[in-house]
Amino acid sequence: MSTPLKTKIQVPRSRDLEVDGVKYNRAGSSRSRFEMFAWLFMRMSGIVLIVLVFGHLFVNLMVGEGVHAVDFGFVGGKWANPFWQVWDLVMLWLAMLHGTNGIRVIIDDYAARNTTRFWLKVLLFVASAFVILLGTMVIFTFEPCPAGADPSLLASFCSAH
Amino acid sequence: MANSTSGTLYRGQYGMWSWVAHRITGVAIFFFLLVHVLDTALVRVSPEAYNAVIATYKNPIMGLGEAGLVGAIVYHAFNGLRIILIDFWKGGTKHQKGLLWGVIALWVIVMIPFLVRHLSVVFGG
Numbered sequence: 001m002s003t004p005l006k007t008k009i010q011v012p013r014s015r016d017l018e019v020d021g022v023k024y025n026r027a028g029s030s031r032s033r034f035e036m037f038a039w040l041f042m043r044m045s046g047i048v049l050i051v052l053v054f055g056h057l058f059v060n061l062m063v064g065e066g067v068h069a070v071d072f073g074f075v076g077g078k079w080a081n082p083f084w085q086v087w088d089l090v091m092l093w094l095a096m097l098h099g100t101n102g103i104r105v106i107i108d109d110y111a112a113r114n115t116t117r118f119w120l121k122v123l124l125f126v127a128s129a130f131v132i133l134l135g136t137m138v139i140f141t142f143e144p145c146p147a148g149a150d151p152s153l154l155a156s157f158c159s160a161h
Numbered sequence: 162m163a164n165s166t167s168g169t170l171y172r173g174q175y176g177m178w179s180w181v182a183h184r185i186t187g188v189a190i191f192f193f194l195l196v197h198v199l200d201t202a203l204v205r206v207s208p209e210a211y212n213a214v215i216a217t218y219k220n221p222i223m224g225l226g227e228a229g230l231v232g233a234i235v236y237h238a239f240n241g242l243r244i245i246l247i248d249f250w251k252g253g254t255k256h257q258k259g260l261l262w263g264v265i266a267l268w269v270i271v272m273i274p275f276l277v278r279h280l281s282v283v284f285g286g
Contacts, residue, residue: 046241053234062275067219067227068281072208075201092198099191105196106184135198138205146208153208156284 038101045094052091076144076155085139092135100128175258183240186233193230224283228276235271239264 017024037080061067078084111117145158171177203211217223243260247253253260 014182041247043241046238046245050238050242053238057231057234061227061231061282062278066279067224068282070215070218072204072211073203075211094197095194099187102184102187103191106188131195131198134202138202142204149208153212 042098042101045080045098049091049094049098052087055087056091072153073155075142076158077137079142080144080155080157089136089139093132096128096132096135100124116141175261179240179243179261179264183237183244186237189233190230190237196207207251219283221283224280227283230281231279232272235268235275236264239267 060070063069079088104121107117107120107124111120144155146154151159164227198213200211203214218227238260243264246260247257
């Protein structure tokens with residue numbers, strides 16, 4: 001996981017992009033492919049997240065009674081619709097992966113010692129995996145009309161049961 | 162030539178501060194997201210447990226916190242688009258400062274109606 005910063009002396013190549021004695025070769029080893037993918041993922045997921053998060057904020061905070069409308073019955077009403085289940089699932093995964101990669105880059109930037117970087121990333125990846133799996137489990141196993149619950153706290157369609 | 166007193170085109174100027182703000186808002190949003198998934202997970206515990214915790218989101222102090230969170234999200238979103246334009250649009254680097262003013266203008270345009278609506282919901286009872 002830790003990569004010591006060492007000067008790597010490379011064999012000159014005919015396609016070297018060299019400006020003032022400094023090489024600006026973008027594709028070197030296979031090691032850089034992950035960073036390229038992560039860079040692209042941040043931009044692609046960012047565009048999708050703007051739509052998903054702005055839609056989420058508009059529906060939950062702006063429409064109707066705003067934040068006062070949010071309760072167990074509200075969530076039950078939303079997740080009864082597969083459209084909002086898929087919306088929230090995609091938003092959860094993209095936002096968590098986008099945020100986890102962002103924090104990974106920040107750890108790489110500011111944690112100077114190899115062991116510090118390693119353990120901060122272990123903590124980050126464990127916490128992220130836990131939250132992603134918990135959120136996914138909640139969306140798919142949610143019971144909007146639990147047996148024995150106070151009917152006044154549930155979505156209106158529960159009273160038909 | 163750049164030196165430590167005059168700085169560079171980047172250091173200490175629009176490019177740097179927009180980047181600092183992007184990092185700070187990103188970290189803040191990430192930690193809120195962790196908490197938000199955990200509080201939403203309470204729907205698997207009981208309606209009462211979920212409603213009790215969500216009720217705290219409805220008090221005026223948390224309402225102000227939500228306004229700050231949305232302000233951070235809107236900045237991060239529009240500045241993210243600016244970064245994409247700098248990376249992919251031919252004129253992006255040349256116009257990065259103008260794009261930042263665009264980000265700030267869009268932020269104001271979105272935040273004014275949001276704050277009017279959200280704060281009247283939070284403080285209007």
